[in-house]
Amino acid sequence: MQELINRAKELLADGTVARVLGWKAGDLPYNPEPAYFEKEEDFADFVYNGFCGANLSKYMIEASKLEGKTLVCLKPCDTYSFQELIKEHRVDRDKAYIIGVGCKGKLDIEKIRAMGIKGIKSISGAEIEDEAETLTIDTIYGEKSCAYKDAMLERCHVCKGKDHMIFDEIIGESKETKDADRFAEVEKIEAMSPEEKFAFFQKELSKCIRCNACRNVCPACSCRKCVFDSNKFDSSQKANVDSFEEKMFHIIRAFHVAGRCTDCGECSRVCPQGIRLHLFNRKFIKDINELYGEYQAGADLEPRTPLTNYDVEDAEPGIVAERG
Amino acid sequence: MQRIGVFVCHCGTNIAATVDVKKVVEMALHEPGVVHAEDYAYMCSEAGQELIHKAIKEKHLTGLVVCSCSPRMHETTFRNAAEKAGLNPYMVEIANIREHCSWIHKDIEEATEKAVILMRAAVAKVNLDAPLKPGESRVTKRALVIGGGIAGIQTALDIAEAGYPVDIVEKTPSIGGRMSQLDKTFPTLDCSSCILTPKMGEVNAHPLINIYTYSEVESVSGFVGDFTVEIRKKARSVDMNKCTGCGVCQEKCPSKKTPSEFNRGLSTRSAIYTPFAQAVPNVPVIDRDACIKFKTGKCGICSKVCQAGAIDYDQIDEIVTEKYGAIVVATGFDMIKLDKYDEYAYSQSKDVITSLELERIMNAAGPTGGHLERLSDGKPPKEMVFIQCVGSRCADDRGKSYCSKVCCMYTAKHAMLIRDKYPDTNVTVFYIDVRTPGKNFDEFYRRAVEDYGVNYIKGQVGKVIPQPNGKLLVQGADLLDNKQILKEADMVVLAAAIEPNPDVRKIATMLTASIDTNNFLTEAHAKLRPVESPTAGIFLSGVCQGPKDIPETVSQAGAAAVKAIGLLAKDKLLTNPCTAHSDELLCNGCSQCANVCPYGAITYEDKEVNDHGVRETRRIAVVNDALCQGCGACTVTCPSGAMDLQGFSNRQILAEVDAICR
Numbered sequence: 014m015q016e017l018i019n020r021a022k023e024l025l026a027d028g029t030v031a032r033v034l035g036w037k038a039g040d041l042p043y044n045p046e047p048a049y050f051e052k053e054e055d056f057a058d059f060v061y062n063g064f065c066g067a068n069l070s071k072y073m074i075e076a077s078k079l080e081g082k083t084l085v086c087l088k089p090c091d092t093y094s095f096q097e098l099i100k101e102h103r104v105d106r107d108k109a110y111i112i113g114v115g116c117k118g119k120l121d122i123e124k125i126r127a128m129g130i131k132g133i134k135s136i137s138g139a140e141i142e143d144e145a146e147t148l149t150i151d152t153i154y155g156e157k158s159c160a161y162k163d164a165m166l167e168r169c170h171v172c173k174g175k176d177h178m179i180f181d182e183i184i185g186e187s188k189e190t191k192d193a194d195r196f197a198e199v200e201k202i203e204a205m206s207p208e209e210k211f212a213f214f215q216k217e218l219s220k221c222i223r224c225n226a227c228r229n230v231c232p233a234c235s236c237r238k239c240v241f242d243s244n245k246f247d248s249s250q251k252a253n254v255d256s257f258e259e260k261m262f263h264i265i266r267a268f269h270v271a272g273r274c275t276d277c278g279e280c281s282r283v284c285p286q287g288i289r290l291h292l293f294n295r296k297f298i299k300d301i302n303e304l305y306g307e308y309q310a311g312a313d314l315e316p317r318t319p320l321t322n323y324d325v326e327d328a329e330p331g332i333v334a335e336r337g
Numbered sequence: 338m339q340r341i342g343v344f345v346c347h348c349g350t351n352i353a354a355t356v357d358v359k360k361v362v363e364m365a366l367h368e369p370g371v372v373h374a375e376d377y378a379y380m381c382s383e384a385g386q387e388l389i390h391k392a393i394k395e396k397h398l399t400g401l402v403v404c405s406c407s408p409r410m411h412e413t414t415f416r417n418a419a420e421k422a423g424l425n426p427y428m429v430e431i432a433n434i435r436e437h438c439s440w441i442h443k444d445i446e447e448a449t450e451k452a453v454i455l456m457r458a459a460v461a462k463v464n465l466d467a468p469l470k471p472g473e474s475r476v477t478k479r480a481l482v483i484g485g486g487i488a489g490i491q492t493a494l495d496i497a498e499a500g501y502p503v504d505i506v507e508k509t510p511s512i513g514g515r516m517s518q519l520d521k522t523f524p525t526l527d528c529s530s531c532i533l534t535p536k537m538g539e540v541n542a543h544p545l546i547n548i549y550t551y552s553e554v555e556s557v558s559g560f561v562g563d564f565t566v567e568i569r570k571k572a573r574s575v576d577m578n579k580c581t582g583c584g585v586c587q588e589k590c591p592s593k594k595t596p597s598e599f600n601r602g603l604s605t606r607s608a609i610y611t612p613f614a615q616a617v618p619n620v621p622v623i624d625r626d627a628c629i630k631f632k633t634g635k636c637g638i639c640s641k642v643c644q645a646g647a648i649d650y651d652q653i654d655e656i657v658t659e660k661y662g663a664i665v666v667a668t669g670f671d672m673i674k675l676d677k678y679d680e681y682a683y684s685q686s687k688d689v690i691t692s693l694e695l696e697r698i699m700n701a702a703g704p705t706g707g708h709l710e711r712l713s714d715g716k717p718p719k720e721m722v723f724i725q726c727v728g729s730r731c732a733d734d735r736g737k738s739y740c741s742k743v744c745c746m747y748t749a750k751h752a753m754l755i756r757d758k759y760p761d762t763n764v765t766v767f768y769i770d771v772r773t774p775g776k777n778f779d780e781f782y783r784r785a786v787e788d789y790g791v792n793y794i795k796g797q798v799g800k801v802i803p804q805p806n807g808k809l810l811v812q813g814a815d816l817l818d819n820k821q822i823l824k825e826a827d828m829v830v831l832a833a834a835i836e837p838n839p840d841v842r843k844i845a846t847m848l849t850a851s852i853d854t855n856n857f858l859t860e861a862h863a864k865l866r867p868v869e870s871p872t873a874g875i876f877l878s879g880v881c882q883g884p885k886d887i888p889e890t891v892s893q894a895g896a897a898a899v900k901a902i903g904l905l906a907k908d909k910l911l912t913n914p915c916t917a918h919s920d921e922l923l924c925n926g927c928s929q930c931a932n933v934c935p936y937g938a939i940t941y942e943d944k945e946v947n948d949h950g951v952r953e954t955r956r957i958a959v960v961n962d963a964l965c966q967g968c969g970a971c972t973v974t975c976p977s978g979a980m981d982l983q984g985f986s987n988r989q990i991l992a993e994v995d996a997i998c999r
Contacts, residue, residue, distance in 0.1 A: 078953070100928075101925065101926075101927035102927060102928060102941075103927065235925065237922075237923065237925055237977065238922070238923050238977060239977070240976075240977060243923065243977075243978065245987075316928060317932055321929055321933050323935070325842070
């Protein structure tokens with residue numbers, strides 16, 4: 014972390030960048046938040062640890078409009094989102110100085126809590142320099158511990174790899190943490206009968222409180238004005254005609270990001286209701302892989318993507334009905 | 338609020354027999370904005386249009402819903418009627434209660450309910466309709482014909498004769514197509530080459546016709562009146578301007594083992610070759626896969642013997658870009674592969690051949706010099722069996738469900754010619770039905786039976802078994818005598834089904850022209866617009882649209898030419914005003930719409946916008962009205978809903994859906 018801070022200060026001092034986009038310590042030990050650092054003294058708060066899951070690429074949309082370059086810290090998986098935003102002309106590559114930060118898997122406080130660890134005062138072992146396999150958690154009930162791996166975000170178990178897709182320089186080492194198949198859960202749902210599927214999604218989505226956190230954090234949901242906020246469409250403030258109205262929101266959202274979603278997993282990370290929103294996106298990714306060949310959004314800067322390109326060999330539209 | 342009139346057509350009994358039209362009228366009067374509703378036997382008739390006219394005037398209507406047939410059929414009729422009465426034609430919506438309703442339902446109650454729903458959706462749409470005004474686009478006065486067979490040749494000649502330049506793109510090294518492979522033609526038995534070759538010469542010499550042989554269409558963009566086409570001229574390795582067509586290179590070429598495409602693989606050809614003697618242009622090509630020079634770097638004999646210095650091993654494919662107002666598809670056909678018909682022993686015996694191979698054998702310029710002989714031992718056959726409908730009229734998925742239409746007649750021709758030339762040879766034809774509708778066709782068939790003694794047996798052949806003595810044992814059934822037949826034959830000829838040229842799928846996709854499940858191109862209307870594709874500016878000529886013989890092909894080729902000429906004769910076309918537009922306050926500038934636009938109609942501009950007091954420069958999508966065809970691909974791709982299609986706005990579509998779900 015110190016190396017990162019030193020380098021950031023250096024680039025700020027020599028005028029290469031006008032500000033730094035990173036994470037600062039939050040009110041609690043496990044909730045660092047995205048922040049700008051413009052002056053030497055701001056860095057007192059700077060953190061980069063296992064809880065810095067937030068994908069900063071989306072903040073570059075606004076940062077691209079500011080005077081001067083912005084130094085942005087991107088983890089390997091964040092760089093996919095960043096490239097996708099370049100493709101869509103939403104961020105300006107020339108306005109970004111990308112430091113690819115090392116990542117060894119990010120932590121999920123909900124997983125720690127789910128282990129029965131409550132009343133957390135501080136956590137050690139989450140610092141990025143640490144090679145610790147174990148987290149030591151000081152709670153009001155005494156010291157507890159758990160394996161780092163068991164506290165990792167779901168998305169880190171299906172890690173896309175330790176390589177940064179785009180960067181100006183890299184600080185810190187990364188480790189691929191993949192130990193699961195990202196489509197395993199999707200396959201289970203695919204195997205369900207239509208009734209079971211409906212029930213599954215109804216149960217999952219009815220938890221939604223429409224706080225819009227998923228939408229606000231999603232790098233693919235970067236519309237200047239979301240269709241759900243626009244009075245141009247009658248969809249904006251439609252009343253909850255049934256308890257399952259949220260399905261419209263999430264399903265339309267999944268369609269809107271289909272083919273562009275890099276599977277960064279931010280939606281599921283930020284959902285206060287613990288809805289596994291990434292399942293929708295992965296279903297689309299799986300279908301795209303099967304119908305149009307393996308595709309990873311954000312892995313390149315090729316503007317034509319499977320869903321915005323047409324090829325004679327493409328699946329006929331009827332394939333959807335056949336596949337169910 | 339609109340003042341809407343709803344007009345419900347009976348279409349005789351087409352609609353009225355299945356839909357309670359009075360009920361639709363009654364229900365229409367409850368819909369928002371509807372101030373008038375009535376029904377009539379034939380809304381499209383003069384009298385029906387008069388009713389519409391009167392209602393517009395008397396009730397001061399601002400919008401119309403006509404519940405009738407498909408908009409493909411009469412939308413224009415009703416739009417014109419509305420315009421005559423002073424209404425903007427785009428204030429008319431059609432509720433298709435015929436094709437989408439009465440024709441596909443039997444139950445009156447259900448059909449009526451559906452008709453009411455369709456009417457309701459149309460009313461919901463008209464309520465949000467706004468008057469639109471079409472723009473104008475120019476017409477490039479040049480036509481493209483894809484395919485240089487008899488269909489393409491005839492179409493090109495007819496268009497050129499009307500004074501418009503035409504380009505023909507032909508995939509193979511020469512024009513001529515299938516017809517050039519045929520020996521004689523039914524029902525007059527004149528020699529195919531004798532009637533085709535002059536036409537090939539005429540096309541070649543015509544000042545307004547330009548032929549691209551050994552070339553393929555690479556890409557098509559644009560729209561009716563203004564297509565831009567990229568043509569790949571494959572490297573011929575021979576300079577067209579220098580070659581004199583002397584043929585020495587072909588004689589001296591040491592690589593002579595490539596199966597001749599023209600002779601259906603029954604003979605071989607050299608690596609540098611013209612497909613046949615009368616080829617147009619009479620300029621050979623080097624088949625680089627067969628050429629020793631290209632394979633090993635050594636040889637170069639053709640270059641050494643060429644007096645004209647025409648051989649050019651360094652030639653590369655060239656892409657020509659040209660603009661056209663109209664495109665005629667004349668991609669023709671091929672015979673199906675017989676790999677699924679093992680029972681006829683086609684792959685096991687050289688003496689089981691297809692009809693097209695027989696054409697080559699019978700032809701004086703063919704592999705046997707026109708002598709009818711067995712390909713296995715060169716002996717003249719004494720017993721010949723013809724098997725009809727091999728893969729045609731097929732109930733299972735081995736073959737084609739359709740009748741190939743030409744086989745009955747050419748088989749009668751083959752039988753007659755063989756009996757005439759070789760009276761000692763017996764000819765037996767196994768058939769399901771003999772189909773001879775056509776001028777002088779049945780007379781022709783009867784001559785084969787009555788004057789030439791061809792033995793026709795109604796029944797199918799189950800199996801052909803090659804015998805150790807070289808003969809073929811044909812196992813069949815005689816359905817009229819109800820008995821099994823075992824017959825020894827020297828040669829068996831299979832009337833294999835014809836199918837559209839496999840390349841047509843690729844071409845249809847480039848042209849956005851629809852094709853059916855058999856890969857035949859679809860007409861705009863099966864009866865009334867048989868030579869036009871539903872895609873404007875695309876016309877159909879020959880077998881690419883459906884099986885047909887030469888006279889029919891030539892008539893259709895002429896008809897396609899007339900349609901193309903009709904288009905080229907116009908200076909301007911009215912453009913569809915239903916084009917897309919982007920809302921600059923909603924546009925993200927993300928380029929997705931530009932990526933999906935098949936017409937290249939979307940570009941981006943950096944534009945200063947005032948978003949509720951915030952002034953900033955944004956990247957905004959801009960649609961070129963002249964290029965936009967209103968397909969709507971951008972509107973469904975746009976994540977923020979900034980793209981909207983005039984006449985089919987997102988709100989209108991949602992209003993229709995809401996009306997249907999109400």
